[in-house]
Amino acid sequence: MASHPLSPLGAFVRQHDPDRYLAALFAPATRREALFALIAFNHELARAREVTSTPIATLIRLQWWRDAVAEAADGRPARRHEVAGPLHQAITEGALDAAALSALIDAREAEAEPEGIPTREAFGAYLRAGPGGFAVAAGRLLGVADAALPVLQRLGALQGLAGVLRSVPAHATQGRCLLPQDALAEAGLSQEGVIAEPATAEPLRRALAEEGSAQLAKARAEDLPRQALPAALPVVLAARDLARLAAGLPIPAPRGLGDRIAIIWAGFRGRL
Incomplete structure (x- = not known):
């Protein structure tokens, strides 16, 4: 884990994505x-929909990041931004792949669709491309062999599922719902109804959490090289969240000591 002073970028991550921050502390210092x-x-991409009121505004913010990535890939100067600057450096130094980052931006466009995500299949594709793609990009940065990347993608997608289910009430306050439309219809729900009254989605949320818990247990049992651990560790928290959601229990915010100990202990053991 880190033993030297935290950089401004590290402090930014600790504030805005504490789950992934804890996992990142187990990455090699280099x-x-x-x-x-x-x-x-990734946090800035998530904010694209959170801080805008229209789909067009969301797409404009995503395009800003797409342009920033392209400029770094082309060797043009970095944008003056607390995240764009370090990102530019990571791209130009070869630590991050511009094409993979652009794919993460593309995945976020689903969040700008006013009709939401139409099917379970589309929802799965969104999770694999977004949070799953993030886990793959992190794995590549850490030098994980290609053979292990599909496992990382599955783990990342399931972490994303936990995040979506955890965020149903928060998304509703933003006027959106990311649960798949066909699953909503099967449960007698609608996107508009969940946005108006998030509690109506509780049975569906519990059912999806139960499915996710079973899938995550299988994925965690697959072999994963130790160097992939900082990319995979957040699933320790995802597993705890899915179990809580399946049981109809609240998820503490901010996280309690038990959650933090769980991810740190897994990191020290080197096992999910």
Whole structure:
């Protein structure tokens, strides 16, 4: 874990994505700042929909990041931004791949669709490309062999599922719902109804959490090289969140000591 002063970028990540921050502390010191840049970039992409009121405004923010990535790939100067600057450096130094980062931006466009995500299949694709793609990018940064990347992608997608389910009430306050439309219809729900009254989605949320818990247990049993650990460790918290959601229990915010100990202990053991 880190034993030297935290950089401004590290402090940014600790504030805005504490789960991934704790995992990143187990990365080698030589890779940690680039990993912080990736996490901060992912946070900024998530904010694109959170801080805008229209789909067009969301797409404009995403395009800003797409342009920033392209400029770094082309060797043009970095943008003056607390995250864009370090991201530019990580790209130009070869720690992060511009094409992979652009794919993460593309995945976020699903969040700008006013109709939401239409099917379970589309929802799964969104999770694999977004949070799953993030885990793959982190794994590549850490030098994980290609053979292990599909496992990382599955773990990342399931972490993303836990995040979506955990955020149903928060998303509703933002006027959106990321649960798949066909699953909502099967449960007698609608996107508009969940936005108006998030509690109506509780049975569906519990059912999806139960499915996710079973899938995550299988994925965690697969072999994963130790160097992939900082990219995979957040699933320790995802597993705890899915279990809580399946049981209809609240998820503490901010996280309690038990959650923090769980991820730190897994990191020291080197096992998920």
